[in-house]
Each structure stands twice: as C-alpha cells, then as structure tokens.
Amino acid sequence: xxxxxxxxxxxxxxxxxxxxxxxxxxxxxxxxxxxxxxxxxxxxxxxxxxxxxxxxxxxxxxxxxxxxxxxxxxxxxxxxxxxxxxxxxxxxxxxxxxxxxxxxxxxxxxxxxxxxxxxxxxxxxxxxxxxxxxxxxxxxxxxxxxxxxxxxxxxxxxxxxxxxxxxxxxxxxxxxxxxxxxxxxxxxxxxxxxxxxxxxxxxxxxxxxxxxxxxxxxxxxxxxxxxxxxxxxxxxxxxxxxxxxxxxxxxxxxxxxxxxxxxxxxxxxxxxxxxxxxxxxxxxxxxxxxxxxxxxxxxxxxxxxxxxxxxxxx
Amino acid sequence: xxxxxxxxxxxxxxxxxxxxxxxxxxxxxxxxxxxxxxxxxxxxxxxxxxxxxxxxxxxxxxxxxxxxxxxxxxxxxxxxxxxxxxxxxxxxxxxxxxxxxxxxxxxxxxxxxxxxxxxxxxxxxxxxxxxxxxxxxxxxxxxxxxxxxxxxxxxxxxxxxxxxxxxxxxxxxxxxxxxxxxxxxxxxxxxxxxxxxxxxxxxxxxxxxxxxxxxxxxxxxxxxxxxxxxxxxxxxxxxxxxxxxxxxxxxxxxxxxxxxxxxxxxxxxxxxxxxxxxxx
Numbered sequence: 323x324x325x326x327x328x329x330x331x332x333x334x335x336x337x338x339x340x341x342x343x344x345x346x347x348x349x350x351x352x353x354x355x356x357x358x359x360x361x362x363x364x365x366x367x368x369x370x371x372x373x374x375x376x377x378x379x380x381x382x383x384x385x386x387x388x389x390x391x392x393x394x395x396x397x398x399x400x401x402x403x404x405x406x407x408x409x410x411x412x413x414x415x416x417x418x419x420x421x422x423x424x425x426x427x428x429x430x431x432x433x434x435x436x437x438x439x440x441x442x443x444x445x446x447x448x449x450x451x452x453x454x455x456x457x458x459x460x461x462x463x464x465x466x467x468x469x470x471x472x473x474x475x476x477x478x479x480x481x482x483x484x485x486x487x488x489x490x491x492x493x494x495x496x497x498x499x500x501x502x503x504x505x506x507x508x509x510x511x512x513x514x515x516x517x518x519x520x521x522x523x524x525x526x527x528x529x530x531x532x533x534x535x536x537x538x539x540x541x542x543x544x545x546x547x548x549x550x551x552x553x554x555x556x557x558x559x560x561x562x563x564x565x566x567x568x569x570x571x572x573x574x575x576x577x578x579x580x581x582x583x584x585x586x587x588x589x590x591x592x593x594x595x596x597x598x599x600x601x602x603x604x605x606x607x608x609x610x611x612x613x614x615x616x617x618x619x620x621x622x623x624x625x626x627x628x629x630x631x632x633x634x635x636x
Numbered sequence: 637x638x639x640x641x642x643x644x645x646x647x648x649x650x651x652x653x654x655x656x657x658x659x660x661x662x663x664x665x666x667x668x669x670x671x672x673x674x675x676x677x678x679x680x681x682x683x684x685x686x687x688x689x690x691x692x693x694x695x696x697x698x699x700x701x702x703x704x705x706x707x708x709x710x711x712x713x714x715x716x717x718x719x720x721x722x723x724x725x726x727x728x729x730x731x732x733x734x735x736x737x738x739x740x741x742x743x744x745x746x747x748x749x750x751x752x753x754x755x756x757x758x759x760x761x762x763x764x765x766x767x768x769x770x771x772x773x774x775x776x777x778x779x780x781x782x783x784x785x786x787x788x789x790x791x792x793x794x795x796x797x798x799x800x801x802x803x804x805x806x807x808x809x810x811x812x813x814x815x816x817x818x819x820x821x822x823x824x825x826x827x828x829x830x831x832x833x834x835x836x837x838x839x840x841x842x843x844x845x846x847x848x849x850x851x852x853x854x855x856x857x858x859x860x861x862x863x864x865x866x867x868x869x870x871x872x873x874x875x876x877x878x879x880x881x882x883x884x885x886x887x888x889x890x891x892x893x894x895x896x897x898x899x900x901x902x903x904x905x906x907x908x909x910x911x912x913x914x915x916x
Contacts, residue, residue, distance in 0.1 A: 375736055375912040397742035406914070408733035410654045417653070424646035425741045427639050469737070 325387040327351055328372060328477060328508060333381030335367055341532040342367035346381070348527065348537060350510065354503035356519040357512040358625055359529035365512040366405060368529070369479050372510070373402040385477055386508075398426075401475035403466045405482050409454045415465045416441065416450040419472050426473055440472035445494060459486035467495065477508040484513055496522050516622040526621055528628055535628045544619040550627045551575045551589040553617035554596065559610045561586040567603050571596070587617060643743045647751030648758070655724070656759045667717050668763035671708050675701075675774035682778040694786055697776040698795065702860035704775075705768065705799055710806060710854055714764055715832060718810035721760050723817050723824035725752040736912045746904040753815050753900060760807040768803045772796045791859075798859040805857070809850045809892050812899040819903055819910065847883070853892050856882035 328350040335342035343364040357365040370376045371383055374390030374397070388395045409418060419440055423433040441447045444464040449457065454465060463486045470478060480499075484492050499522055503509045513519050519526065526543065528535040536543045544552075557580075558564060565577045565586055573592035580587060590596040597614075604611060618624075655661060678700075682692075729735035738748055772795070776783035786792040813831060817824040835851040846852045883891070 370912065373740060375739060377909075377911060393739065394742045394744055397740055400740070402736075402740050404736055406733045406736065410650065410734050410737065411732070412654050412657075421646065421650040421653070422737055422741055425643050425650065425738070425743060427642045427646075427743075429639075429642070 326506075327384075328386070328510070329382075329384045330368075330371075331382045331384075333371065333378045333383055335371060335376065336379045343371075343529075343532045346534050348534065350508060350527075351525070352503070352506045352508050353524035354499055354509045354511065354522050356523040356526045356621070357510065357529060358514075358516065358519060358526055358621060359535075360629060362531070363529035363629075364532040365529055366481055367532075368527075369402070369404075369481050369510065369512065372477070373400055373479055375402075398473070399476040400479065401470035401473065401477070402479040403470040403481065403483055405485075407459070407462060409462070409465075411455070412453065414451050414453055415446060415457070415461075415468075418454055418465060419469050422469060423472055428473075436472050436474075440468040443471065443498065444468040445491070460488055460491055463487055464491065464495075467498075471498075471502075475507075477510070478502055480509070480511045482512055482514070484515055484518060492518070516625060517620070520621040523621065526624075528625065530629045536624070540621055540624060541616075541619045544616075544624050547624065547627050550618075551591050552593045552619075553623075554588045554590065554593070554614060555580070555585055555617040556588065556600070556614050557585040557612040559584070559612075560607070563607060564603060564609065567599075571599060584612075643741070644747060644751050644754075647738075647743075647748060648755045651725070651752060651755040652759070655728070656755070661759070664717050664720050664759070665763050667713050667720075668760075668767045670767075671704055671713065671771045672767050672774060674704070675771040679774050679776075679778040686778070694776060694779055694782060697779065697783075698792075698860055699862070701772055701775045701799075702858065702862055704771070705802075706855065706858065706862060709764070709768060709799075709803060710851060711836060713767075714760075714803060714806045715810060715835070716828075717760060717764060718807060718814050719824070719828045722753075722756045722811045722814035723828065725756050725815055725818055727818035727821075727824050730914060733914045739910075739912055745907040745910070749815070749819075749900065749904040749907045753811065756815065757807060757811055760811060761804055764807060765800050765803050768799045769796060772799055795859040798857065802854050802857050805889065805892050806850065806854050808896050809854075812896045812903070813850075816899050816903040819907060850892065850895075853883055853888040856888045857885055 328348070330346045330348040333346045334344045341364075346364075346368070357368060359365055367376070371378055372385055372390065374393050377391060383390050385396060386399055388399065390396050410421075413421065416437055419437040420433050423436055424430075428436065438447075441450045444467050446461060446464050446468065449461055454462065457465065463483065467480070467483060470480070478499075483499075484495060487495060496518065499509050499511065503522075503524065511519070511522070520540065523540065525537065525539050527537045528543070536547075556564065561579050561584065565579060568574045568577045568586070568588060571590075573590050573595050574588060575591060576589040578587045579585075588596070600611075600614070603609060618627075726735065729738070739745075772792075773787065776786065776792075779786070783792075787796065814824060814828065817827040821827055835849055838846055838849050838851050841849075882888075
C-alpha cells in the first residue's frame with residue numbers, strides 16, 4: 323500500500339534558523355491533492371522535498387516507496403513544474419522539452435514523439451519552434467507544464483500552475499489535472515485560487531507557519547472544525563416561517579433570509595439536530611423544500627476558519 | 637549512441653547549444669584568438685618592413701612565442717577563459733534559476749558534473765589549443781620556407797606539440813578548479829582572484845610553496861626556457877625571485893592530472909548533496 327502513497331514521517335526542514343516545515347506527517351493517496359496556505363506556510367518547501375531538490379533536516383520521505391535522495395529512481399516517476407519562471411537560454415519550446423527528454427536517456431525517436439505529445443497536450447504546438455524567451459507568461463507556464471509531463475510521471479507536482487493562464491487555458495489545464503488524477507496518479511498542486519482548488523481537489527492539505535493544520539477530503543476537514551457553526555442554505559417556498567421556527571432552537575446561531583426571498587442561510591452548532599428538526603417542520607407545515615446544501619464546506623471557508631486573517635492564501 | 641551514454645550526450649548537446657554556440661560565449665573565443673591576431677600582426681608588419689629594417693631570426697621568434705605563451709596564455713588567456721567558461725557551468729545555472737531542470741532528471745549527479753566538465757573542456761581545448769597552434773605557426777610565418785622547415789623537420793614540431801599539451805593540461809587543471817568554485821562559492825570571482833594572485837606570486841614564493849600551484853608545473857613543461865629574472869640582467873624584483881629546479885615532465889603531467897581528478901571527484905560527490913537554493 324505504501325508504494326502507492328507519498329509519505330512524510332515526522333519531517334522538518336529548517337533554513338538556518340528559519341522554519342520551513344515542522345514535524346509534518348502526511349500520507350498522500352493518488353488523486354488530486356491541493357496544498358493551501360498563506361505565503362511562507364511551507365507549500366513550496368513541501369514540494370521541493372518531495373522532488374528531492376532539498377533534503378529534510380529531520381524525518382523521512384517516501385514517494386511511492388522511493389527516497390528522494392535517489393534522483394536516478396525518483397525522477398523517473400516524478401514530474402515537477404516549479405514556480406521558477408526561468409528557462410535555459412536560447413532554446414525553443416520544442417528544444418527545451420526534447421533536450422531534457424534526451425538527458426533522461428530516451429532514444430531520438432522517443433524524444434521526438436514524447437515532445438510532440440506533450441506540446442499538443444498543453445496546446446502550444448504552434449509556438450513550439452519559437453524561442454521560449456519570446457513566450458508570454460501563460461505560454462511559459464504551459465511549456466513548463468509540458469516539460470513536467472513529457473516523461474509521463476506517476477507523481478506530478480505543480481507549484482502555482484494556474485498562474486498567468488487565461489480563463490480558457492486555465493480550464494484546459496484543470497481538465498488535464500482531472501484526467502491525470504483520474505488515472506490513479508498523484509497530482510499535487512499548490513494554488514492560491516481557492517475556488518479552483520475547490521473544484522479540482524480530491525483532498526486538501528492546509529498549511530500554516532510550517533505546520534499542517536488540516537488534511538483530507540474537504541468535507542471531512544470542515545466537519546472537524548467544531549468551533550465554527552456549520553452553514554446550510556435551504557431553498558424553500560416559506561423561508562420566513564422556517565426562520566421563525568429556527569430561532570427557537572438553541573443550536574441555531576444565525577438565520578438570514580436569502581436576498582431573493584426564496585431561501586434561508588442558517589448557522590448551526592449541531593447539524594444533526596437541525597436536520598432532524600427540519601424533517602419535522604416539513605412534515606408539519608407541508609413546506610416545499612427545493613434544496614438543502616452545506617454553504618461552507620468549501621476550501622475557501624475552511625481556509626478562513628483555520629488560517630483566517632493571515633493575509634490570504636498564496 | 638548506447639542508452640548508457642545518451643544522458644551524457646544529451647548534457648553535452650544542451651550545454652553547447654545554450655552556452656557555447658550562443659552570443660554569450662563570444663568573449664571566450666575572443667580571449668582565445670587574441671594572441672593569434674597578435675602573431676598575425678607581427679608577421680604582416682615584419683613582411684612589410686623587412687626591406688627597410690631587416691628581419692629577425694627564428695630563435696628570436698621562438699623566444700618571443702615562449703614569452704607570449706607564458707605571459708598571455710598561461711597567466712591571462714587560459715586562466716580567465718577557464719574562469720568564465722567553467723565557473724559559469726553551475727553558477728550561471730544557479731543565477732538564472734535553471735539548475736533544477738537538470739536535478740529533476742534521473743541522471744546521477746556525478747554524470748552531470750562530468751558532462752558539464754567535458755563540455756567546458758571541449759570548448760576551451762578547441763579554442764585555446766587551436767589558438768596556441770595557429771599563433772605558433774603565424775609568429776614565424778614571415779620566415780617563409782625556413783620556418784616551415786623548422787616546424788616540420790626541426791624542433792618546431794616538438795615545441796608546437798608541447799605548447800598544445802601544456803595548454804590542454806592548463807585547461808584541465810584550471811577547469812576543474814573553477815568548475816568546483818562555481819558549484820561551491822556564491823561568487824566564483826573571489827576564489828578566481830585568490831588563485832590568480834597566488835599563481836602570479838609563484839616566482840617569489842619559497843621552493844616548497846611554489847609546488848602548491850598549477851603554474852609551477854606548467855612552466856616546468858615549457859619547451860623553451862626564458863631568461864630568469866633572477867639572472868645577472870634581472871630587474872628590481874630579481875632579488876625577490878627564488879630559483880627552483882623544474883619538476884620532471886612525467887611528475888608534472890601525472891601530478892596535474894591527479895590533482896584534476898581529485899578536484900573533480902570531490903565536486904562530483906558534493907554535487908550529490910547539493911540542494912536547489914536560488915537565494916530566495
């Protein structure tokens with residue numbers, strides 16, 4: 323089983339006296355995992371450790387059973403799209419991809435074929451023979467992504483991969499991550515665009531000041547945040563009547579009528595008692611309920627609850 | 637190319653493409669070819685003024701080249717050429733934040749060090765050895781058939797081969813030093829300046845310290861001995877110069893190659909533990 327996981331066991335990393343990450347224990351399964359946290363939370367440190375670009379000060383890391391201090395094995399299964407917006411000078415996009423495939427020891431025919439497929443995947447074929455130095459920010463981001471996926475890695479690590487992409491390219495890139503994650507591979511993404519993280523992630527890891535604050539599927543993480551009342555949006559035909567009943571309950575902290583008058587936003591400290599009560603109300607009043615949905619089990623809300631006013635995610 | 641050597645070939649190709657066939661490499665070629673230009677000028681001037689001032693003789697040209705080789709090639713051209721070429725192989729990548737692309741490929745770091753060193757050596761060898769040979773040929777070209785005879789049937793060929801060999805050894809030795817400096821030191825100009833001062837202080841050092849340098853062994857291999865500054869016609873500094881018996885050629889060559897190998901081995905082993913830290 324551990325050969326399918328990316329594991330961190332009591333890992334710490336210090337830069338001199340500055341803390342990178344501290345006592346991190348993680349077990350990341352296949353799928354899309356998002357790293358979320360403010361600037362300096364330790365996201366890039368975590369990614370660099372996984373890719374073997376830096377070593378832990380303490381603890382042990384295994385990427386599908388391989389220790390990162392063996393680049394000859396690790397780099398066969400890992401692709402890393404870093405945050406550095408830098409490229410070897412004087413190369414075209416195609417040469418950039420082809421050259422590093424060649425260094426991986428592939429034959430000329432295989433390099434050509436893989437470079438072509440990678441360029442097609444990120445939709446940059448037309449600009450492939452132009453120097454990377456002349457690319458726009460979005461194109462540079464895509465060519466980095468192409469380089470990271472060209473050797474078909476099992477673990478794809480992406481540091482802010484959506485930065486600089488226009489909406490169309492962003493949608494295509496997210497589709498690519500989904501496709502990649504759906505094939506039992508690891509896609510580990512850091513992003514500060516929380517609503518997109520929410521859309522694509524199978525699980526999230528929330529980091530703050532070098533510590534893992536929470537990890538797991540976002541709904542599970544939300545349910546663990548006991549000190550914040552749960553928000554529920556109920557779309558129904560008589561929100562005022564429902565609100566009147568709700569205010570009598572001691573577990574209801576707040577109830578607001580939706581601006582369109584066809585729903586109510588509720589905050590409760592006991593979701594189970596609320597749902598039970600709601601069943602009774604529906605049976606007693608014959609109220610028509612269109613939908614009931616949690617309103618704060620997304621990454622953005624969990625981020626605000628756990629990390630809050632630290633200056634926003636990055 | 638066999639699969640084992642493909643990564644090595646890939647490194648060489650990429651390094652040549654992005655560094656040495658680019659405009660950034662021009663200054664190194666200019667540094668290498670400058671003495672060839674000087675020697676060409678010497679020949680042209682001699683041919684044009686021969687009728688008025690007369691020509692000089694082959695031994696004068698030979699000594700002139702020996703002086704040019706020891707002062708320009710060894711102390712300046714090859715030294716600073718190697719500083720520029722080799723220290724940038726890693727430091728340049730760190731400054732441009734591109735070294736991680738190499739570190740994310742499944743090749744042994746030792747092979748990366750070797751690949752970069754070989755690429756730097758190839759470029760430096762081609763430019764400086766070619767320059768030394770062409771310069772030697774040009775410096776006596778105005779002598780006509782006598783010079784051809786000297787080069788092809790006299791001691792000229794041995795001298796030319798010796799200069800080419802010394803150039804190659806200097807490149808291999810200094811190259812290893814500055815490759816290591818580029819990997820270990822944030823500003824390789826500082827070790828370069830220290831080494832340069834040390835190498836230039838060599839004539840004034842006591843015998844045992846003279847031997848802790850590259851230039852001492854390289855000078856021991858010179859086929860033409862220049863008059864020592866400590867001789868009867870020496871200048872103000874002559875009292876400070878110490879004479880030391882030259883090292884036998886086989887010891888000089890073997891020693892230089894061994895030191896080069898040691899530095900390279902240490903660099904390769906250290907590269908394995910090198911982390912990507914672009915100073916952010």
